[in-house]
Every structure is written in structure tokens, then in C-alpha cells.
Amino acid sequence: MGKKVIVVGAGVAGLASAIRLQHAGYEVEIYEKESMVGGKMHQIEQDGFKFDLGPTIVMMPELYREVFELAGRNPDDYIPMERLDPMYSVFFGSREEDHYEIRSDLVELMKTLEEISEEDAQGFLNYLGEIYERFTVAKKHFIQRPFRNPSDFYNPSTLRQALKLKTFDSADRFISKHLKDERLKQMISFQTLYIGVSPYNGPSLYTMIPMIEFLYGVWFIKGGMYTMASAMERLFRELGGKVRLNAPVDEILIEDGKARGVRARGDRVESDFVVCNADFPYAMKNLVNDRKAKGKYTDQKIDSMKYSCSCFLLYLGMDKKFEEVPNVHNFVFSGDLEVNLNDIFTGNRMDDPSFYVYIGSKLDPSLAPEGKDGLYILVPVSELSTSKYEWDEETIRHYRTLILDALKKVPGFGNVENHIVSESFMTPPDFESRFNAYNGACFGLRPNLAQSNHLRPQSKAKNCENLYFTGSSTHPGAGVPIVLLSAKIAVEELLLDDRGTVTAACKPGNQTAAAADATGT
Structure with missing residues (x-):
């Protein structure tokens, strides 16, 4: 076998990195603390309803497809997808003229x-x-x-x-x-x-x-976004890769300036390389204990960095279909978006939030029991270091009430509250505890000018050999297509160090991926 690589975390970038490395001839093993792969691209199952936990909107599909094409597979066998037109509905109020359908048909x-x-x-x-x-x-x-x-x-x-x-x-x-x-x-x-x-x-x-x-x-994607995560896991296993679930990593082992493997549940597991898909700030604070390997990313530095917003999510199983709501993706705007956004980034609790409603079961009825729809509702909120309020029962009730009251005024939703038969939610502390998202920031480090491009954490560790980082807090940034690119960059950096070439990371089983790569789509 080839050299061994341990990938810490089975988020999108971890899975994509693992596939690329296994395809390039390495012996790859993923360690994932949860009982299923995907990271924030998770799935919630409740009372016959299935919800994507995090990402829901597929953009730049060529980047999703490229991971499968690289391994010589037909992406349609793994992630069947269809284009949406209209793309989404936008609501500014209760009147018909306050509603716009946004098309990609120019x-x-x-x-x-x-x-x-x-x-x-x-x-x-x-x-x-x-x-x-x-x-x-x-x-x-x-x-x-x-x-x-x-x-x-x-x-x-x-x-x-x-x-x-x-x-x-x-x-x-x-x-x-x-x-x-x-x-x-x-x-x-x-x-x-x-x-x-x-x-x-x-x-x-x-x-x-x-x-x-x-x-x-x-x-x-048919089956919702989680199909992408489970399909990448399937492909990785088909290529001979190993996935360890319910296997949290306690430490990345660093000796003599080199990553030597990981400590998981007290056991030392050695490898030639480590690719870390845990959120970079969390990893630097909790998994990299070697002071020299931390470099400038001391605990104080990590705390002083700026973080993206977090999210409050409601997953509502309904006893009916929402036939009058035309689209899967729906954006409901508050009266004053600027005040709303200012509250998010200054830590205030909002009284008129904008939010997003996703009804995946409209396109794929298998995501809900027959004759029913599941509503996924997302409100952008402050990350925990900025937030001036606690996520207690009162805060959850506050946002839930505001959302349901606002939805009553949106054409097609009617009296939503009377039709809820199943309910759960995710808060910023949940993102922090379940996915090690530092400060509960769903999109990692904020991509402001001081934390972008060369000023953002890079794939190759600066002060440690054989250690690489990938995911939303690293360059080039957040969003599923972009973290798929971060996986590609991380693998190319590893190959460059190990073999002096990057071709094996990019050489697809057919030419479609090469064409997509050339266009950057």
C-alpha cells in the first residue's frame, strides 16, 4: 500500500480530500466524531420527515460532479440533480406585488x-x-x-x-x-x-x-443535500478508504516538527500525513498542542479573530402540502434589512428578522410522509462571542414566535402554527458542541479583507510538516463549492510536498472534470 493519511473530520472538505488522496494511491482513513458523515451537511430524521441540517442550495454543480468524475464515475449515478427555474421566491410583505419570483432564465x-x-x-x-x-x-x-x-x-x-x-x-x-x-x-x-x-x-x-x-x-440534488455527503462516503469506501464513525480525535500528534498521526480515544494512530477538516480555530486551540506548530495562531490570536454569523434553524413537520407556495427556496425580508443585519453583527437580539424557508419535499416527496411537507426555516443570528443574549428557552420561543407570526402574512403559508406535527431546532451552541464550529459560527472565520486570500489560514501548516488543513475557515473560504476547492488545494499541497507534482489530485477518470477545472466552474 501507499503512504497512510488520516483525515480528521468527515465534513464536505474532509470527504473530498479523502477521495482525492485515495484515488492518488494513498491509504486513507477518516476519523469522524459523529455517527454519520457530512459535518454540517448532515441530515435530521424525525417522525417520517427528513431535513438537511445545514446547506440546502446547490450552486456551481460542476464542482460537486468533479469529485466523482475524478474517480472515473458518472456523477448522475451518485448525485442526480435538476436545475431549478424559478430559483427562488422573495417576499417583502403580504401583498401580491410584494412577491417576486427570481428566474435564472435571463x-x-x-x-x-x-x-x-x-x-x-x-x-x-x-x-x-x-x-x-x-x-x-x-x-x-x-x-x-x-x-x-x-x-x-x-x-x-x-x-x-x-x-x-x-x-x-x-x-x-x-x-x-x-x-x-x-x-x-x-x-x-x-x-x-x-x-x-x-x-x-x-x-x-x-x-x-x-x-x-x-x-x-x-x-x-434528489434526496436533498445529504445525498452529496452520503454519495462521497460511498465513493470513498468503493475506492478502498476506511471511515471510523463515533471516533473523535483528541489530538494531532506532532513530534520533531512533523505530524505523526492522531490520538483518538486515548489510542495512538500513526500516519505519514494528517489532513485536518475540523474547524481551523477549534483545531488550533484543541487538537494542535505543540506550541511551535501553532505558530501565530495562539489561543489569544484565535479569540481575537472575526467570525461569521451563526444560524437558528427550525425543522417543522407539517400535516399538509403547501401547494400555494410555488418554490422550494423562499426568502422573507424584514421591514428594515440594514437594521436586521446590524443587529446580527453587533450581537443584538432581533425583533424583525429576515429568514429563509426551504421545502425540499416539494421536489422530492420521499423527504416527508405522503401528503405532507417539511419546512426548514433558517434565521441568520449572531455568533456566540458577539451575542449579547443567551440561547435559553425564552430566546428560542422569541424567535419561533416571530417567524411563525411573519409566515402567516406570507402568501401561501396561512396559519402555519396550527399544522405543525413534528418539531426540532438547532441553535449556535448546538453548532459549537456538535460540529466544533468555533463560537457557533456556521461559516467559520469571517472572510473580511484581513482574513482572506494570503491572510486566511492556508492548507499547508506554516510551522509543521505533513499537516494540512481544509474546510470553511481556511483559504479560499466558506460555501460548499468553495470548500470543495479547499479540499483540492489541500491535496495538491500534500502531493507537491510528497511527490513534487500535483497531477494525481486532478487527473480525472474522464475529461469532463478537466474541462470544468479549466473553466473554474
């Missing part, structure tokens, strides 16, 4: 925009053109490459490209330059919350997220 989208304002329709096209140009620069020079040494960033060529990104503007200011209608601005700018930052201070580059939706579409 012809239909332009009709909607022109109804709002012809000037804004023109502005929207200008926004798309400008952000697409910056997206291509980011893709080519930043998102898909590591910054192992300072000189990888601080050189004339890269700095010249960095200036083209115009990162010093906020998402909201950039959108406001092109659009005037407040609702339209909110529809586009709120999506920075997909990676846990506010559009009012998050870098304008992150307005590429809605652009990716408009130009490449939103997709749905």
Missing part, C-alpha cells in the same frame, strides 16, 4: 427587472458585467491557488491582479452604484449571508454569489 428575469424599473434593469446588466470581470480574475489568480509563502501574494503580478478585484468597497456600496430600487438591492446583496458576512461591510467581491446564481443556475 429573458424572464429581465421582464421582472423592467417591471421594477428600466433604469435598474440597465444597472443590473452593468453590475453583471463588472462583477463577472472580477470573478474571472479571482478564479484565475486567487480562489484556486494556495498562498504557501508571502511571495506568492506579494509579487508585482499578483498585486496587479489584486487591484482589479477592487476589494475595498462594500457589497452594498457596489450594488448601490448600479441599482436604485431598495428591494432589488436587497435581493442581490443579502446573499453575502451565504458565507456569513454582512453586505454592509463585507467586500464587494462577494456580490459574485448572486451573479453565479444568475449565470449558472441553482440546482437540487
Whole structure:
């Protein structure tokens, strides 16, 4: 057999790293503390209902497919998916004119925009053109490459490209330059919350997220998002990989400046390399005990860093189908989005939150008992180090009441509360305890300017050999497609150190993945 690699954590990036390494000829073993794989891409089963625990929106499907194509498999056999159009509904109030269906069909989208304002329709096209140009620069020079040494960033060529990104503007200011209608601005700018930052201070580059939706579409995987996690586990096992579930890692063993394996449940397990998919801040505080290997990431440094927002989630099993709600993905906006977002990032408890409703059983009836729907409701909230309130029963009741009262006013939902037959929830402390998400921050370290690109934790450990990091708190950042890229970068870095080449990490079983890789989609 080849050299042995231990992967700590079976989150999306851990699974993708494990598949790539097993395919490249390594003997890979995953250690996962939970009883199932997926990390935050988990599944909740209750009373015949199935809910995705965390991520729900599939963007950039080529990156999902690439992991399977790499191993010579047909992705459709593992993650059958369909494109959604409309992509989602947006609700600003209870009247019909407060409801918009957002299409990725540009012809239909332009009709909607022109109804709002012809000037804004023109502005929207200008926004798309400008952000697409910056997206291509980011893709080519930043998102898909590591910054192992300072000189990888601080050189004339890269700095010249960095200036083209115009990162010093906020998402909201950039959108406001092109659009005037407040609702339209909110529809586009709120999506920075997909990676846990506010559009009012998050870098304008992150307005590429809605652009990716408009130009490449939103997709749905049969069985929900958890299908992706379970399919990656299946592929990894087919390739000969081993998965240890209910196996928490206590420590990454570091001796003489090298990772030598892990300590799990008191047992020493040796390996040639360690790939850590545990959240980077948690790992540096709890799994890396060697002071030299921590480098600048001391406990004080970890605590002083900025974190993305967290989420409060309700999983509601209903006794009926919501036929009058047209779409799977639904966004309900509060009266004042700016106040709402300011509360999230300053730690205040909100009294008028915006939230998201996902009804996966609309597209896949197997996710709920016959004749019923499951509602997944997500409210972005403060992470624990910022929060000025406790997550007690009163706080949970407060948010639950606000959500259900707001839903009553949204066309198609009616008196939701009277139809609940099954209920559970996740809070920021749950994300912290179950998934080791530091401060309960669902998207890891906040991707602000001081924590992006070369300033974000990198895949290759700076002060320890044979140790690599992957996941949302590392470069290039959060969001499922981006953490899939972080897995690719981590494996390429390992191969570069071990073999002096990265080709085995990228060489697919057919040419589709190579084409996807060339386009960066």
C-alpha cells in the first residue's frame, strides 16, 4: 500500500480530500466524531420527515460532479440533480406585488427587472458585467491557488491582479452604484449571508454569489443535500478508504516538527500525513498542542479573530402540502434589512428578522410522509462571542414566535402554527458542541479583507510538516463549492510536498472534470 493519511473530520472538505488522496494511491482513513458523515451537511430524521441540517442550495454543480468524475464515475449515478427555474421566491410583505419570483432564465428575469424599473434593469446588466470581470480574475489568480509563502501574494503580478478585484468597497456600496430600487438591492446583496458576512461591510467581491446564481443556475440534488455527503462516503469506501464513525480525535500528534498521526480515544494512530477538516480555530486551540506548530495562531490570536454569523434553524413537520407556495427556496425580508443585519453583527437580539424557508419535499416527496411537507426555516443570528443574549428557552420561543407570526402574512403559508406535527431546532451552541464550529459560527472565520486570500489560514501548516488543513475557515473560504476547492488545494499541497507534482489530485477518470477545472466552474 501507499503512504497512510488520516483525515480528521468527515465534513464536505474532509470527504473530498479523502477521495482525492485515495484515488492518488494513498491509504486513507477518516476519523469522524459523529455517527454519520457530512459535518454540517448532515441530515435530521424525525417522525417520517427528513431535513438537511445545514446547506440546502446547490450552486456551481460542476464542482460537486468533479469529485466523482475524478474517480472515473458518472456523477448522475451518485448525485442526480435538476436545475431549478424559478430559483427562488422573495417576499417583502403580504401583498401580491410584494412577491417576486427570481428566474435564472435571463429573458424572464429581465421582464421582472423592467417591471421594477428600466433604469435598474440597465444597472443590473452593468453590475453583471463588472462583477463577472472580477470573478474571472479571482478564479484565475486567487480562489484556486494556495498562498504557501508571502511571495506568492506579494509579487508585482499578483498585486496587479489584486487591484482589479477592487476589494475595498462594500457589497452594498457596489450594488448601490448600479441599482436604485431598495428591494432589488436587497435581493442581490443579502446573499453575502451565504458565507456569513454582512453586505454592509463585507467586500464587494462577494456580490459574485448572486451573479453565479444568475449565470449558472441553482440546482437540487434528489434526496436533498445529504445525498452529496452520503454519495462521497460511498465513493470513498468503493475506492478502498476506511471511515471510523463515533471516533473523535483528541489530538494531532506532532513530534520533531512533523505530524505523526492522531490520538483518538486515548489510542495512538500513526500516519505519514494528517489532513485536518475540523474547524481551523477549534483545531488550533484543541487538537494542535505543540506550541511551535501553532505558530501565530495562539489561543489569544484565535479569540481575537472575526467570525461569521451563526444560524437558528427550525425543522417543522407539517400535516399538509403547501401547494400555494410555488418554490422550494423562499426568502422573507424584514421591514428594515440594514437594521436586521446590524443587529446580527453587533450581537443584538432581533425583533424583525429576515429568514429563509426551504421545502425540499416539494421536489422530492420521499423527504416527508405522503401528503405532507417539511419546512426548514433558517434565521441568520449572531455568533456566540458577539451575542449579547443567551440561547435559553425564552430566546428560542422569541424567535419561533416571530417567524411563525411573519409566515402567516406570507402568501401561501396561512396559519402555519396550527399544522405543525413534528418539531426540532438547532441553535449556535448546538453548532459549537456538535460540529466544533468555533463560537457557533456556521461559516467559520469571517472572510473580511484581513482574513482572506494570503491572510486566511492556508492548507499547508506554516510551522509543521505533513499537516494540512481544509474546510470553511481556511483559504479560499466558506460555501460548499468553495470548500470543495479547499479540499483540492489541500491535496495538491500534500502531493507537491510528497511527490513534487500535483497531477494525481486532478487527473480525472474522464475529461469532463478537466474541462470544468479549466473553466473554474
